[in-house]
Amino acid sequence: MIKCHNLTLGYGSKNIVNSFNYEINSGEYLCIIGRNGCGKTTFLRGLAGVLRPKAGRIELRDNLRRNQIGYLPQITIAQKDFPASVEEIVLSAFQGKSLLLPFYGKALRKRADECLELTHATNLRKESFRELSGGQKQRVLLARALCAAERLLLLDEPVTGLDPESSQNMYNIIKDLHEQKKMTIVMVSHDVEAAKKYATRILNFNEIAQ
Amino acid sequence: MFDQLFFYLDFPFVRYAIIVGTLISLCSSLLGVTLVLKRYSYIGDGLSHVAFGALAIAAVLKVTNNMLIILPVTIAVAILLLCGGKDARIKGDAAIAMVSAGALAIGYLLMNIFSSSANVAGDVCTTLFGSMSILTLKPTDVYLCVALSIVVLVTFVLFYHKIFAITFDENFARATGVNVTLFNLLIAIIIAVIIVLAMNLVGALLVSALVVFPALSAMRIFKSFFSVTVAAAVISVICSLAGILVAILAGTPVGSTIVAMDIVAFLICFITSS
Amino acid sequence: MYKVFSRITIIAILCIFSLSTSSVAAENISANHVDLDLTRMSSTMVYSMVFQMVTEPQKFVGKRIKMKGAFSSYYDEESKRRFFGCVIKDALACCSQGLAFETFKPRKYPKDFPSEGSSITIIGRFDYEKEEDGIGFPIIRNAIFIK
Numbered sequence: 001m002i003k004c005h006n007l008t009l010g011y012g013s014k015n016i017v018n019s020f021n022y023e024i025n026s027g028e029y030l031c032i033i034g035r036n037g038c039g040k041t042t043f044l045r046g047l048a049g050v051l052r053p054k055a056g057r058i059e060l061r062d063n064l065r066r067n068q069i070g071y072l073p074q075i076t077i078a079q080k081d082f083p084a085s086v087e088e089i090v091l092s093a094f095q096g097k098s099l100l101l102p103f104y105g106k107a108l109r110k111r112a113d114e115c116l117e118l119t120h121a122t123n124l125r126k127e128s129f130r131e132l133s134g135g136q137k138q139r140v141l142l143a144r145a146l147c148a149a150e151r152l153l154l155l156d157e158p159v160t161g162l163d164p165e166s167s168q169n170m171y172n173i174i175k176d177l178h179e180q181k182k183m184t185i186v187m188v189s190h191d192v193e194a195a196k197k198y199a200t201r202i203l204n205f206n207e208i209a210q
Numbered sequence: 211m212f213d214q215l216f217f218y219l220d221f222p223f224v225r226y227a228i229i230v231g232t233l234i235s236l237c238s239s240l241l242g243v244t245l246v247l248k249r250y251s252y253i254g255d256g257l258s259h260v261a262f263g264a265l266a267i268a269a270v271l272k273v274t275n276n277m278l279i280i281l282p283v284t285i286a287v288a289i290l291l292l293c294g295g296k297d298a299r300i301k302g303d304a305a306i307a308m309v310s311a312g313a314l315a316i317g318y319l320l321m322n323i324f325s326s327s328a329n330v331a332g333d334v335c336t337t338l339f340g341s342m343s344i345l346t347l348k349p350t351d352v353y354l355c356v357a358l359s360i361v362v363l364v365t366f367v368l369f370y371h372k373i374f375a376i377t378f379d380e381n382f383a384r385a386t387g388v389n390v391t392l393f394n395l396l397i398a399i400i401i402a403v404i405i406v407l408a409m410n411l412v413g414a415l416l417v418s419a420l421v422v423f424p425a426l427s428a429m430r431i432f433k434s435f436f437s438v439t440v441a442a443a444v445i446s447v448i449c450s451l452a453g454i455l456v457a458i459l460a461g462t463p464v465g466s467t468i469v470a471m472d473i474v475a476f477l478i479c480f481i482t483s484s
Numbered sequence: 485m486y487k488v489f490s491r492i493t494i495i496a497i498l499c500i501f502s503l504s505t506s507s508v509a510a511e512n513i514s515a516n517h518v519d520l521d522l523t524r525m526s527s528t529m530v531y532s533m534v535f536q537m538v539t540e541p542q543k544f545v546g547k548r549i550k551m552k553g554a555f556s557s558y559y560d561e562e563s564k565r566r567f568f569g570c571v572i573k574d575a576l577a578c579c580s581q582g583l584a585f586e587t588f589k590p591r592k593y594p595k596d597f598p599s600e601g602s603s604i605t606i607i608g609r610f611d612y613e614k615e616e617d618g619i620g621f622p623i624i625r626n627a628i629f630i631k
Contacts, residue, residue: 048385071385085434096386128433335578345532461526
């Protein structure tokens with residue numbers, strides 16, 4: 001589905017991922033593990049198109065288009081107390097598609113509702129994002145990623161900072177998306193146990209970087 | 211008191227001040243929400259100092275329309291500060307502090323050395339604290355302020371959702387294909403324009419208050435981005451109108467009176483929300 | 485605030501004052517009639533009004549003005565003229581500007597004038613005096629002192 005050719009990623013003059021070759025296949029549930037600072041997140045940002053490759057390229061295969069890739073970045077401090085309703089946040093996923101629309105149409109609203117349902121967050125639709133629990137926040141952001149994506153999900157530490165119950169909840173949702181919605185999952189995680197349990201393949205970044 | 215007020219409203223310059231003041235406070239509060247949420251509050255302050263420096267340069271060069279210098283310089287610095295991003299060599303708050311204090315010092319120095327006015331202290335004072343500026347606008351200034359405000363408002367309404375998406379999550383927006391770089395550039399330009407306009411209303415040193423207070427007040431009470439934006443605009447316009455009216459009735463400096471109103475509004479919001 | 489610079493010549497701490505006695509007496513002063521009474525206005529308004537008078541004098545020419553301010557005088561070496569002025573400050577008390585005036589009856593300086601800086605209230609007719617170099621200045625003619 002995605003193939004990296006001699007991919008080099010980094011910030012400024014510093015290279016974090018060097019001439020990396022890798023292929024992600026359709027239908028996989030890939031977990032990327034490794035210690036902090038080894039380049040997992042940087043690699044995911046590269047896949048998501050947030051970070052431009054400094055060298056090499058990322059090839060999208062099997063007719064995969066950029067707008068079929070959903071991305072769940074790590075939550076930032078600024079977002080934690082951001083005054084926005086869940087609906088506003090989920091709908092913002094469509095900004096890449098609709099140009100200059102002051103209002104969202106019915107079709108888009110319906111899709112947003114479907115995505116909220118997939119992440120069991122329908123009841124949160126009118127809530128304020130900053131008043132949600134950590135687990136609820138992640139489910140909302142996952143719904144937003146789903147809105148922007150149909151085939152591939154890139155998840156950056158989706159359970160970090162969550163209590164065990166919320167983590168389990170999140171893993172179950174992702175499992176359902178993988179098994180029932182046939183989505184390809186690429187997840188950066190610290191949780192090796194869960195990776196072994198759910199993933200169809202594990203990529204250990206410690207061995208790749210440096 | 212109302213007699214006095216209507217007597218004052220008879221003078222065109224008072225009406226100009228009210229129209230321009232309303233438009234400027236509307237624009238500054240809208241973008242203020244984005245600035246506060248992006249953690250860029252202090253950039254407003256830095257940029258207003260840069261605008262002051264540019265003003266001094268314009269005075270030294272004896273440019274007839276000093277906007278021709280102030281606007282481009284402020285926009286250029288805004289782009290450097292807001293769009294330099296992670297690759298900027300001197301980072302964040304240090305860069306802003308440097309630019310801000312540097313521009314202020316150079317501006318004051320230039321005005322002292324080259325100004326042919328006998329009242330440098332007064333000129334500097336009104337520019338920094340905006341005691342009178344809004345009441346001493348020339349018709350050309352009024353037209354320019356109105357035109358620029360309308361451009362800012364239209365741009366904001368057209369790109370409202372894009373601005374929200376970028377403010378909430380730049381990385382995600384980039385991943386979904388939003389041209390984040392372009393919109394950051396647009397936001398930087400709009401902010402620079404607003405700062406230059408707001409300098410007319412409250413003076414260079416108080417601009418950040420005009421930008422930040424209404425947004426913070428609205429965020430205390432409202433929970434969605436849309437309601438916060440609308441509330442910030444309403445609060446800002448009410449405070450500015452009240453400030454201008456109190457200033458002309460009671461004879462207080464316009465800029466600080468408006469900011470005092472903003473502070474009162476913030477305290478009310480703070481108390482009612484907690 | 486930018487205007488501050490464009491009108492540098494006019495707004496100085498001391499305004500320009502005139503003691504030309506040529507056109508005195510010609511005018512009939514109908515008691516204390518006033519078109520624009522600055523003493524009824526707040527300091528912010530007074531400052532703004534005076535600014536308007538200085539920048540757009542043509543709108544005010546001929547109007548009878550009443551204003552209160554600090555007395556000030558200044559001797560211009562070049563023109564060998566002594567100028568008198570009524571100076572007002574803005575709300576921050578950092579900017580000041582003033583209007584020049586000439587008295588209704590010729591008076592001797594300093595004997596017939598108040599002391600420098602003392603508070604005065606004057607009534608007179610607003611006029612705009614053009615100088616030879618084309619740059620003019622506003623002046624209040626036929627001014628009388630009010631207690």
